[in-house]
Amino acid sequence: MESGLEHASELVRKHDELSRLYLLVAVAKKEWEGTIDCVDDMLLLADPHGRIRRCNRVFREFTGKTYQEILGRPYEQTLREAGIDAELSCGRPVEQFHGKSGKWFVLRLYPFRKDPDQEVAGSIVAIHDTTEIKAVTGELEQKNERLSEALSEIRRTQSKLVQQEKMASIGQLAAGVAHEINNPIGFINSNLGTLGKYLSRLSEFLFEQTACIGAGAPAPAVDALRQKREQLKIDYILKDLDDLVRESLEGAERVRSIVADLKSFSRVDESDFKMADLNECLRSTINIVWNEIKYKATMKKEFGEIPRTRCNPQQMNQVFMNLLVNAAHAIENRGEITVRSWVEDGSIGVCVEDTGRGIPKENLERIFEPFFTTKEVGKGTGLGLSITYDIVKKHRGDISVRSEPGKGTSFTVRIPVVEEV
Ligand SMILES: Nc1ncnc2c1ncn2[C@@H]1O[C@H](COP(=O)(O)OP(=O)(O)OP(=O)(O)O)[C@@H](O)[C@H]1O
Ligand SMILES: [Mg+2]
Known part of the structure; x- marks a missing residue:
């Protein structure tokens, strides 16, 4: 009789204990659910077959389904129905654009273990909304681009x-x-x-x-x-x-x-535009740089009959000076510099040709960049040709270059003839 009573009270004690444990687990579950429901990222836990076991509030809202509707469904299919079609694998984030909401998401898949040393018992999918970051990054990139444009502009001006x-x-x-x-x-x-x-x-x-x-x-x-x-x-x-x-x-x-x-x-x-004779500009500039040239090269002048044109003669002198000095610098021992002028299709052409070292192919597209120079420090700033290019463009003309390494280079400037206004 006594042992029957003892047994009964033991049962009651165990029942109480279990009820208390059950309550603890229920509270813990609520706490965790409450916690992951507070997270802004979408989270879901899937079993080894990819069926959803748990998910948070944001995910439910995103899919527009209730917990009951979601539980046990394959997560890939659920995502697809919600407009996200991505193949996920561990350790490889996938970026997706969600057309319906116009948002960008990054999806990550993590293996789920009940204990750290146990086998994989499912997977966790985390979906992070990156729309804002992307917009900010895009804006930053644009600003960056504008800054580098401004920087090149400053360098050009400088x-x-x-x-x-x-x-x-x-x-x-x-x-x-x-x-x-x-x-x-x-x-x-x-x-x-x-x-x-x-x-x-x-x-x-x-x-x-x-x-x-x-x-x-x-x-x-x-x-x-x-x-x-x-x-x-x-x-x-x-x-x-x-x-x-x-x-x-x-x-x-x-x-x-x-x-x-x-x-x-x-x-x-007289730094303005005025009527001038480019042959005259060539002649006076050759005289000015004659000292740079005379020990390096013989000079051939093949000036054609050209009309006077409205230009900025001082700047044209600068163009010819840069081309002539470059030609002289390109000649190592002794060579020849030929200067030609002609008129063709309403433009005046001037060509400065040298028998110097030439320009390697890889440099040809860089020579007009400001500060590009192959000369030693103190000899060249690398500005000559960029300024030359600017001046020619200001005269609505163009400049082209042909070069053969080891043989020589020729620069041709074409300036449209402009009559007196
Ligand atoms: N006629 C030429 N033959 C061979 N290389 C040339 C010739 N003209 C220009 N170059 C190459 O192009 C580069 C740029 O020329 P640019 O006139 O702009 O600058 P730079 O002559 O080096 O310096 P500076 O500012 O004093 O003119 C030169 O350093 C040189 O490598
Ligand atoms: Mg130069």
Whole structure:
């Protein structure tokens, strides 16, 4: 009897214990369900056959189904019906665009183990909404692109400014030098002219005097005079003096024309568009860079008859100077530079050709980039051709290049002829 009672109270105790445990499990289950229902990502747990065992609120809302409708259904099919058709495998996230909602999702599959050391007992699918991140990333990428565009624009402007500054300094220097030389060369020129006239008068007088003396003087005195005249090489001097004065005049004339070239090259005050003769620009620029060229190359000028055109002559000088200096730099020992000009189909063509080292194929498309140079530090900034390109484009022209490594290079500039407005 007593043992019967004991048995009964044991049963009651176990029942209470089980009820308490059941309550604990129910609470734990609720807590977990509450927890995963708070997560913004869609989560589901599937059995080894891919049938859904649990899922969170967001997933249910996404599929538009109740828990009861979802439980036990294959997750792939459920996803497909909701508009997501993705083949998932562990460790490989899949990105999907969901047309119905216009959202982007990243889906991940994880193996599910009841215990870390147990076999895989199913899988967990997590679906993360990346629409916002993608939009922000896209925006950032666009901003980044705009920034790099702005950066290249800044670099282009900077390169232009550097080159303009360089040209302005050269121009100012040239103008200064021209101005300084102009004065002395002016009076040297005019003095030499006067000297020439004086000389011819002096020599005429000398002849007359000699004749006079010869007529009346005693023979020994005339003889001594003749000897002295021979000894001092007066006849030679008189003839040579003429040559000296003529050569000096020629020299002075050359200096005068160099000064004129310097002036027309610099044109500091005339940086606008105006009617100009590109052959004249070529001629004065060749004179200016002659020092760079003369030890490297012989120069062939094949200037054609070309009309005057409305252009910015100072900038065209800059174009020709860059091409000529590049040509001279490309020649290692001795070579040839040919400059041609012609008119064709309403455009003026100018070609600067050299027999230099040429440009390797891989560099050909980069040479017009600002700061692209193959020259050692200090020798080239890599701006010449980018500025040249800019100026030619500003004149609505174009520039092309042909090059054969080891043989030479030719740059051709074409500028449309613009009549006076
Ligand atoms: N005629 C040419 N022959 C061979 N290479 C050339 C020739 N012209 C240009 N290049 C190549 O193109 C590069 C860029 O030329 P660019 O005139 O822009 O710059 P740079 O001459 O190097 O420097 P700078 O700013 O002083 O002109 C040169 O460094 C050179 O490698
Ligand atoms: Mg250059």
